[in-house]
Amino acid sequence: MAIPYRITGGHSRRSPLPLPTARAILAAVITGAVLSILCILSFTHSFSYLGFQPRSVDKRESSRKYLYWGARIDCPGKHCSSCAGLGHQESSLRCALEEALFLDRIFVMPSRMCLSSVHNTKGIIDSSNATSNPRWETSYCAMESLYDIDLISKTVPVVLDNPRSWYGIVSRSTKLGEGDVAHVQGVSRDELKFNPLYSDALLVNRTASPLAWFMECKDRTKRTSVMLPYTFLPTMPARKLRVAARKIKEILGEYDAIHVRRGDLLKNRKDRFGVERSLHPHLDRDTRPEFIKRRIAKWIPKGRTLFIASNERTPGFFSPLSDRYKLAYSSNFSSILEPIIENNYQLFMVERLIMQGAKTFVKTMKELDSDLALCDDPKKNTKVWEVPVYTR
Ligand SMILES: *[C@@H]1O[C@H](CO)[C@@H](O)[C@H](O)[C@H]1NC(C)=O
Numbered sequence: 001m002a003i004p005y006r007i008t009g010g011h012s013r014r015s016p017l018p019l020p021t022a023r024a025i026l027a028a029v030i031t032g033a034v035l036s037i038l039c040i041l042s043f044t045h046s047f048s049y050l051g052f053q054p055r056s057v058d059k060r061e062s063s064r065k066y067l068y069w070g071a072r073i074d075c076p077g078k079h080c081s082s083c084a085g086l087g088h089q090e091s092s093l094r095c096a097l098e099e100a101l102f103l104d105r106i107f108v109m110p111s112r113m114c115l116s117s118v119h120n121t122k123g124i125i126d127s128s129n130a131t132s133n134p135r136w137e138t139s140y141c142a143m144e145s146l147y148d149i150d151l152i153s154k155t156v157p158v159v160l161d162n163p164r165s166w167y168g169i170v171s172r173s174t175k176l177g178e179g180d181v182a183h184v185q186g187v188s189r190d191e192l193k194f195n196p197l198y199s200d201a202l203l204v205n206r207t208a209s210p211l212a213w214f215m216e217c218k219d220r221t222k223r224t225s226v227m228l229p230y231t232f233l234p235t236m237p238a239r240k241l242r243v244a245a246r247k248i249k250e251i252l253g254e255y256d257a258i259h260v261r262r263g264d265l266l267k268n269r270k271d272r273f274g275v276e277r278s279l280h281p282h283l284d285r286d287t288r289p290e291f292i293k294r295r296i297a298k299w300i301p302k303g304r305t306l307f308i309a310s311n312e313r314t315p316g317f318f319s320p321l322s323d324r325y326k327l328a329y330s331s332n333f334s335s336i337l338e339p340i341i342e343n344n345y346q347l348f349m350v351e352r353l354i355m356q357g358a359k360t361f362v363k364t365m366k367e368l369d370s371d372l373a374l375c376d377d378p379k380k381n382t383k384v385w386e387v388p389v390y391t392r
């Protein structure tokens, strides 16, 4: 659903209301009442399960200054041919959205997201042909195919930098002259907010770190500086993805879930003595079905329905778990997913909603102290390469 913009800046003069004041006020009151009832209805109906309550106003209507970070989220290579997985890009996007929230500006969001080829192999839905391991032959997808832009805008106002919404703003700002666009680099958030040089500009064009936007949120681990919860973007998938997840959850009934990351994290390399080394030395072992079974026994009782989200492609890999649990995968729901899923990012977003609805959820590796996890290796290891452990 597109919301058309009326661009009215601080410089334009307002014309007097055409309606008599009394009628105008009455109309406004009625419209307001109807809108708020509709809002309340739709929110309690569709978002109570999200665990995060978006505010019920589309903030794009009230604030009309813009913040631009660049045409792409993270652009590591010269031509942005490589990019990180969804989690990394979401960290970056969240960092930018937080700044827009802090500055009370509309965020100009890249209209496409880069799909990493590492994270976009097909075969989860169609598990019948894992040997051919085809790829989704695309390196980008439309942001709107992943996220519900209108839903995001209820918390942080967003426009996409596509012709429909963005070019009009740019041409208007250039017509208005230099003063209305501030090109900045290395200026602090506080200065952008409080120095009139920047705070008065219609558009702040901010050059974000091309390697990873989230570098701009260096204090992001400090809880007090986090304005958006980590659950924010994971609860904002496009409507068709949310609908699919809801259907699947209804079919599953009450269930538990495990997220088993294997392929992408199992990279080993040889050291100078030819010895295999890994950043997550216990991961390969701990994500094998026999170890998973032993590990989760104390958390998930026998006989439960267990939803498994994994990038493991070997057919029947998790079958040994079926003597304890009733196993379910995305591939069990291909009739729901196949018509709507075009890439792995969308699929993972649906799986993530399903995992959020599990009674007990076990991650691959711990992020928070309260998390249950399959493996005790630290997730954020990028330096210490150790000899992998396969024995018990
Ligand atoms: C599996 O993929 C290969 C290579 O793309 C193809 O030749 C084969 O016919 C496929 N098999 C099935 C059962 O779809």
Ligand SMILES: *[C@@H]1O[C@H](CO)[C@@H](O)[C@H](O)[C@H]1NC(C)=O
Pocket: 068, 170, 181, 183, 205, 206, 207
């Ligand atoms: C933003 O600034 C960069 C250089 O810092 C420039 O290449 C780009 O065209 C600018 N974009 C807009 C929309 O002003």
Ligand SMILES: *[C@@H]1O[C@H](CO)[C@@H](O)[C@H](O)[C@H]1NC(C)=O
Pocket: 326, 327, 328, 329, 332
């Ligand atoms: C999912 O499919 C597998 C076979 O691929 C089957 O063993 C299992 O029972 C199915 N699970 C559900 C919940 O239908």
